[in-house]
Amino acid sequence: MTTNLVECINSVLKGVRNLPVLALRIEASMQQAGNIVVHRFDRRNEVFEVHEMTIRKVLVVDLARRTYDCGHFQVERIPCRYVIACCANQRLDWQLYVHDVYKMTEVRKVYRFEFTPLGNPKTWPAYEGPTLVANPALRRTSKGKPKLTRYLNKMDSRDMRGPRICHLCGTQGHSRSRCPQRAGPSGVGS
Template sequence: MHVVRKNGVGMISDRHESIRAAVNRSGGDWQPPRAWWIFCIRHIGSNFLRAFKVPHLQKLVVNIGYSITVEEYNINYKRLEEQGEAYTRWCDAIGLRHWVLAFDKGHRWGHMTTNLVECINSVLKGARNLPVLALVRATYYRLNELFTQKSAESHERKRAGYTYSVFAQQRIEASMQQAGNIVVHHFDKRNEVFEVREMTSGKRINWHVYVHDMYKMTEVRKVYRFEFSPLGDAETWPAYEGPTLVANPALRRTSKGRPKLTRYLNEMDSRDMRGSRICRLCGAQGHSRSRCPQRAGSSGGGE
């Protein structure tokens, strides 16, 4: 009633039996055409690694899921089939529309994992901790640059002879229609040259739908309708007789570096579960070739 408010909504999750049971007993509310259950590619890669214990093929399975054209899917699928038919049979049991981008009928809009925040971070990388005005400007520039880049890649793929599936083509056309009544044809941030053309469909965007009243200047001015009483000098404040709070130094976050990872790792975190680095120059652990003490010219290399 409150989440699935129109048909065609995509629900991305893992394949846990409890989720499957909830979908099956929903009475059709979480099933097509109302909703489409699609799977997170990271969880599929984790399940594959747990089933077959072949880390060198996990990336190939993930690439199959990321295939955006039928040709690309066939190439990756054939490569996996050459490694063993048991692997492809396992993939076939999932169902193409549940995990392969070329056959998802456009319901996942390119989102392959359940962690959509990371997708946003990758687009807006470098715009953190900026003032609000600079953040909005950076978002505008980055999204226009991204749309221009993706549009150029799409035309390049067509010229190269790629054949999109019907669903992928519908997804591209739908995204262009929902982008609004303007299309960015040229974007040059450095020289501040932008070429924006208006679509001939006559479709207009009502910006009031996307901006809440709390962000409008009429609401901001209401904050200053009342008088603010000054606090006065601190020496005139009444004495405080309540409990004394002592900060816990263990909870203090360091200002430098990334926070220490505290969650339990699984097969999806294979990159983080790797052992110590092994130097390709001396064979020792704990450093790379660029930091090897035996490297020629190194300050710690001895004679």
């Protein structure tokens, strides 16, 4: 029953991966910013003292230097809930504190160059460079059972289930299908 539940959750999370990171983070931060109170602030230097009601800690947010005591603001370069609470308290635009790498203008710069058509492959010059050899282990198999796409949990671990025991001979280390005592087609009637 839990495995089916985990598979359902994993199928939902696979779809979430394609959503924009910035929109998800900002939306979550805005919802969490309601529990934060801005006590003291120095608007000229953009330094704020914030207090979160749930953890009862006093933290410092420095918008001018883009730093915060927890370190998330510095590492991710996305306004966290504390930065959004400070911006809401002082009616500042939180979008000013989003790093350029997350903005659509930067994404569009990737595609600003023109793509030249390749033309007929027969007219290309001969390639004179290293030859790459493909790894056969990475090749997709077209026949047989498809690979497992769900995320494994603790229940799927071999250690949790114990060692493999053969039901034919009773020894550990192999299954009934790989048992050395299993009678094959030549062993019938002997």
